[in-house]
Structures are given as structure tokens and as C-alpha cells.
Amino acid sequence: METAHPGSTPNSTPIISVSDLRMVYGSKTVLDGLNLDINADEIVAMLGPNGAGKSTTIEILEGFRSASSGSVSVLGADPITGDSGWRSQIGIVLQASSDHGKWRPRQLLSHLSDFYRPYVDPWPVDELLGLVGLDEQADQKLKTLSGGQRRRLDVAMAIIGRPSLLFLDEPTTGFDPRARRDFHDLIHRLSDLEGVTIMLTTHDLAEAEALSSRIVILAGGRIIADGSALELTHAIGRTAEITWIQEGQRHMHVTEDSTSFVRELLASDQDSPITDLEIRRATLEDAYLSIVEQFESGSDLDTQTFEGAQL
Amino acid sequence: MTSNDIQRRIPHTNPVLNLIRTGLRRGLISARIQLTTPSEIFGTVVMLAIFIGTLFFMRGSTFAGATVDLGSTGFPGIIAMGTIFGGVMGIVSVLSMDKTNGTLLRSKSVPGGTAGYLIGEITANVINTLVTSVTLLIVGLFLFDGLDFASPARWLLFITVLVLGLVSTLSIGAVLGALMSNPKFMGLVMMPVLGLIAISGIFYPIVALPLWLQGLAQAFPLYWLGLGLRSSLLPDSMAAIEIAGSWRLEWVFIVLGLWAVLGLILAPKLLSRMARRESGSAVAARRKGVAEQWGV
Numbered sequence: 325m326e327t328a329h330p331g332s333t334p335n336s337t338p339i340i341s342v343s344d345l346r347m348v349y350g351s352k353t354v355l356d357g358l359n360l361d362i363n364a365d366e367i368v369a370m371l372g373p374n375g376a377g378k379s380t381t382i383e384i385l386e387g388f389r390s391a392s393s394g395s396v397s398v399l400g401a402d403p404i405t406g407d408s409g410w411r412s413q414i415g416i417v418l419q420a421s422s423d424h425g426k427w428r429p430r431q432l433l434s435h436l437s438d439f440y441r442p443y444v445d446p447w448p449v450d451e452l453l454g455l456v457g458l459d460e461q462a463d464q465k466l467k468t469l470s471g472g473q474r475r476r477l478d479v480a481m482a483i484i485g486r487p488s489l490l491f492l493d494e495p496t497t498g499f500d501p502r503a504r505r506d507f508h509d510l511i512h513r514l515s516d517l518e519g520v521t522i523m524l525t526t527h528d529l530a531e532a533e534a535l536s537s538r539i540v541i542l543a544g545g546r547i548i549a550d551g552s553a554l555e556l557t558h559a560i561g562r563t564a565e566i567t568w569i570q571e572g573q574r575h576m577h578v579t580e581d582s583t584s585f586v587r588e589l590l591a592s593d594q595d596s597p598i599t600d601l602e603i604r605r606a607t608l609e610d611a612y613l614s615i616v617e618q619f620e621s622g623s624d625l626d627t628q629t630f631e632g633a634q635l
Numbered sequence: 636m637t638s639n640d641i642q643r644r645i646p647h648t649n650p651v652l653n654l655i656r657t658g659l660r661r662g663l664i665s666a667r668i669q670l671t672t673p674s675e676i677f678g679t680v681v682m683l684a685i686f687i688g689t690l691f692f693m694r695g696s697t698f699a700g701a702t703v704d705l706g707s708t709g710f711p712g713i714i715a716m717g718t719i720f721g722g723v724m725g726i727v728s729v730l731s732m733d734k735t736n737g738t739l740l741r742s743k744s745v746p747g748g749t750a751g752y753l754i755g756e757i758t759a760n761v762i763n764t765l766v767t768s769v770t771l772l773i774v775g776l777f778l779f780d781g782l783d784f785a786s787p788a789r790w791l792l793f794i795t796v797l798v799l800g801l802v803s804t805l806s807i808g809a810v811l812g813a814l815m816s817n818p819k820f821m822g823l824v825m826m827p828v829l830g831l832i833a834i835s836g837i838f839y840p841i842v843a844l845p846l847w848l849q850g851l852a853q854a855f856p857l858y859w860l861g862l863g864l865r866s867s868l869l870p871d872s873m874a875a876i877e878i879a880g881s882w883r884l885e886w887v888f889i890v891l892g893l894w895a896v897l898g899l900i901l902a903p904k905l906l907s908r909m910a911r912r913e914s915g916s917a918v919a920a921r922r923k924g925v926a927e928q929w930g931v
């Protein structure tokens with residue numbers, strides 16, 4: 325497991341610890357014995373098909389919903405009974421929000437920050453507006469902000485109480501590439517500079533790969549895969565696909581040892597030069613699709629842990 | 636902090652005082668936003684202007700045996716109606732809108748935020764309703780010369796009845812707002828309120844109605860609020876055209892007080908139940924319901 329900071333040894337108390345979590349609505353089982361430990365300073369992305377139970381899991385961890393059974397501990401407390409001190413340590417970026425449309429960013433941030441004062445020195449509002457790049461929109465009504473601006477304000481609201489743990493539920497839905505990149509920089513900055521533990525859900529695999537140190541895949545109410553993006557992709561296939569053009573013909577070769585294949589290939593191209601050489605490895609998307617497909621086809625996997633996979 | 640401990644935050648100042656203060660500040664901000672947003676006040680202003688206009692043209696006629704014209708007689712009822720609308724409809728619509736747009740959920744994600752939110756929105760509603768009532772009162776004193784508001788005793792009575800009426804209608808509004816999960820049911824609250832206005836002697840003396848309707852109206856706070864306000868604004872001789880020929884002030888206080896107590900017992904329980912159930916998926920489901928309702 326990659327850990328960005330010292331202090332998050334596997335022996336330390338996990339920030340989030342879930343065991344045998346079940347959630348049943350009537351006859352429908354949404355979570356079916358979920359186990360998950362998250363340590364300090366990790367950035368964990370939770371992926372999974374729609375209806376896999378991602379939102380339910382996040383809502384239980386946020387303390388907005390109580391589970392049918394199982395044990396949940398977040399920052400050392402059961403979220404459903406977490407007090408205000410506990411609440412002040414949790415930052416939440418909700419799925420698409422449209423609250424406080426007639427308020428202005430500076431006004432709203434300053435109001436929300438007052439709630440944290442008994443517990444912590446909140447971020448100074450102007451500094452925070454600068455951090456999320458909203459200085460110019462500080463006194464504009466919220467409903468006039470663009471989608472990306474609004475989302476960055478959501479992050480500002482979530483971190484104003486200097487949380488130890490930040491939840492983000494599909495944070496970049498509807499972003500343009502530039503806004504997405506800025507957003508990712510912001511998340512990295514929070515993790516690196518403030519040491520915030522981060523858990524996010526997303527459907528964007530490139531985003532999961534760019535942001536997270538660890539990916540868990542949820543399907544059928546359980547975690548079916550758990551590891552870094554690299555570990556997941558290596559585990560489903562170590563082969564690489566090599567394509568090139570020679571004598572006007574497109575060639576393709578699949579091998580585990582792409583390096584030596586290419587070395588030999590290039591050594592033997594005196595007669596007819598090779599152009600357009602490409603080496604393509606399995607992407608996280610390939611890994612994700614194959615893991616979910618395996619699961620859905622009924623092969624009964626126990627939680628695959630990819631930590632042991634050789635890199 | 637050792638590596639095995641998760642650091643917990645404990646309050647270093649009184650968190651309850653802090654959330655009350657923050658809630659009251661929210662009330663001021665929210666009231667200012669509502670009072671300075673033309674779209675928010677347009678409906679209320681137009682409605683009240685129409686009613687006052689109607690009464691203005693009724694100045695020429697009087698109810699049989701009354702010493703004061705019908706315009707002045709009806710005027711205190713407009714203030715009562717404004718209070719009921721502001722208290723019940725105001726809080727119901729704020730709660731249901733804020734449940735749908737995620738404002739309540741946002742508040743829930745902040746320490747002490749739910750209580751702060753409720754304190755704030757109720758405060759804002761009190762401010763708005765008082766501003767509306769006082770504005771109405773000033774306009775009315777200029778327009779209707781049958782009113783008698785020239786003694787401190789009347790001022791005191793007016794304020795007492797208004798505040799008691801506000802507490803009872805606000806707490807009823809909070810109960811209804813907590814029960815109503817979706818703004819598409821606003822009509823379900825609107826209809827009974829309009830019905831109540833029709834039978835509560837707001838525009839025309841209640842003694843002109845059939846007895847069973849008079850009985851029904853007297854079970855609800857609107858009639859008593861109107862009666863109490865009339866007693867503070869009309870000459871004493873006008874009590875003659877009320878039920879039992881009296882202002883029955885003791886009953887004004889008893890009935891409004893009972894409704895206030897009932898509301899104040901129920902509202903906190905229902906509001907906290909409402910807040911407990913709030914989650915991202917609940918908000919998403921509500922939005923979907925509203926979107927389907929409006930066909931978008």
C-alpha cells in the first residue's frame with residue numbers, strides 16, 4: 325500500500341473501520357457484509373456499478389443513515405451517535421447541491437464557519453476563497469455560479485472546519501477538463517498539506533487513478549477488489565499490446581515482456597523501418613470492467629486484495 | 636497524540652450558546668435576503684394590496700347596527716391573515732424548499748447546524764411577519780379612520796395578541812412543514828388555510844355565518860387572532876357585532892395559548908425526526924419528485 329505520510333503505519337487505529345456491514349430495505353439487500361479499514365492520510369476512491377451501494381455506504385459513514393447491522397467506527401465513534409465535536413471533524417461534499425441559492429459565498433462561508441468555533445479555529449474565509457479560486461465570485465449570488473465554481477465552493481464549505489476526514493460524493497460530475505484538473509490539484513493539496521484523509525466516490529476511472537492512493541470496488545453490496553490502481557491493473561493481466569507499422573502493414577503482438585520484444589524488434593528493422601510504435605498496457609478501465617464482469621458472471625470471489633500482486 | 640489514538644475535538648467554549656447566537660445571526664441574514672428579494676415579497680405585497688384595496692372601497696357601507704364602516708371593521712383581519720400566511724405558509728414553504736434544495740442537509744453536515752438552521756429560519760419568519768404586520772398597521776391607520784389605536788393599553792394588547800398568534804401559527808407551520816416531505820404538497824396546506832380565512836370572520840363579521848361554521852372557525856387560531864386584533868384596533872362599541880356581543884379576551888388568550896402549547900410540544904419532536912431522516916439520497920428522491928411534477 326502506498327502511504328504518502330509517515331505515521332500511517334498499518335498498526336495505527338484506522339480512521340474508518342467497518343465490519344460485516346449490512347443494509348436491508350424490505351426484501352432488498354443493499355449492503356451484504358461489507359468490510360473496510362481506511363487509515364490516516366489515505367485517499368480512497370470507491371468505484372462500482374450504479375446500485376452497488378456506494379451512496380448508502382457513504383451515507384452510513386457520514387452518520388446520515390443507520391445500518392441494519394454490523395459495526396461502523398469513524399474517527400473512533402459510531403457515526404449515528406457522533407456528537408458535534410465529531411461532526412466538526414468530518415467534511416462532506418454532497419452530490420450535486422443547489423442550497424442557499426440567494427446567499428453569497430463569503431456570507432455563507434462566514435456563517436458556516438461560526439458553527440465550528442467552539443471546536444477549532446476555522447479557515448479564515450478570505451484565505452479559503454483564495455484556496456478554491458473564488459475571490460472574484462465572493463459576493464455573487466450562489467445561483468449565478470457556474471457548475472465548477474459551485475463545486476469548488478462545496479469543497480470550501482466542506483473543509484472550512486479543518487476536517488480530519490473528507491467525503492466527496494461524485495465531486496466532478498459535469499466538469500470541463502480544465503475545471504477537473506484544478507479540482508484534482510486542490511484535493512492533492514488538501515491531502516499533502518493538511519493531512520486530510522479522503523474518501524470519494526466517482527464513475528470516472530481516470531479521476532480515481534489520478535486522485536487516489538487506493539481503490540475499492542463495490543458490487544453486490546460487498547467490496548470485490550481493493551488495491552492501488554497499478555495493483556488492480558497488474559492483477560488482471562500482465563500482458564502488453566504492442567502495435568507498429570512496417571512496410572505499410574499494421575502489426576500487433578501481445579506479450580508479457582514488452583521491453584525485450586521491442587528491443588529485438590527495433591534491432592531487426594534495418595531493411596524496412598518501423599514507424600508508429602505503440603505499447604499499450606491494461607488500463608484501470610480494463611481492470612475495472614473485467615473485475616466487475618467476473619463478479620457478475622458469478623465467480624464467487626472473496627474480496628480480492630491486490631496488495632500482493634507483483635509490480 | 637500517539638500514533639494509536641484518533642484525536643477527538645472537545646468544545647472549548649459553550650457550543651449551545653454558540654449555536655443559538657449563530658442561529659440568530661442566520662435569522663437576520665435570511666430575513667434581509669427575503670425582505671430585499673423582489674420575487675420573495677412580490678406575492679405577499681400584491682395579495683395584501685388587493686385585500687386592503689377591497690376594504691378601502693367598503694368604507695362607505697356598514698354592517699347592521701355597527702358604528703364603524705366595514706373597511707375599518709375588516710382591517711384587523713387583514714393583519715391576522717398576514718400573520719397566518721407568514722407563519723404557516725412561510726415556514727412550510729421554507730422548510731419544504733430547503734429540504735429539496737439541500738439547505739437542510741448542508742446544515743446537518745455542520746456541527747449544531749440543524750438547530751442553528753431552525754432557530755435562524757424561525758427568527759427570519761418572525762422578523763418578516765412582524766415587519767409585514769407593522770407596515771400593514773401603519774398603512775391601515777392612514778387609510779381607515781374608524782380605527783381607534785390611541786392608547787398604550789391598545790398598543791400593548793395589539794403586540795401581545797400578535798406575538799401569541801405568531802407563536803401558535805409558527806409552531807403549527809413547523810409541524811406541517813416537518814410532516815410535509817415534498818413541496819408538491821404545498822396545495823394541501825394552502826387549501827385549508829384559505830378555507831379557514833373564508834370562515835373566520837376576516838372580511839365580514841362572523842355572526843353572518845351559519846352557526847356550525849361559526850363553531851368550526853372557533854376551533855382554530857385564526858378567528859381568535861382576528862378577534863384579539865379587532866379588540867385592540869376598534870372602538871369598544873364594535874364588540875356588539877361579535878359572537879356573544881363581547882371581545883371575549885380571556886378566550887382569545889386561552890385558545891391561542893392552547894394552540895401555541897400544542898405546537899411547541901409537537902414541533903421539536905417532528906422537526907428532529909425530519910432532520911434525522913435527512914440524507915443525500917432523500918434529497919435526490921425529493922428533487923426527482925419535483926422534477927417529475929414540473930415535467931422537466
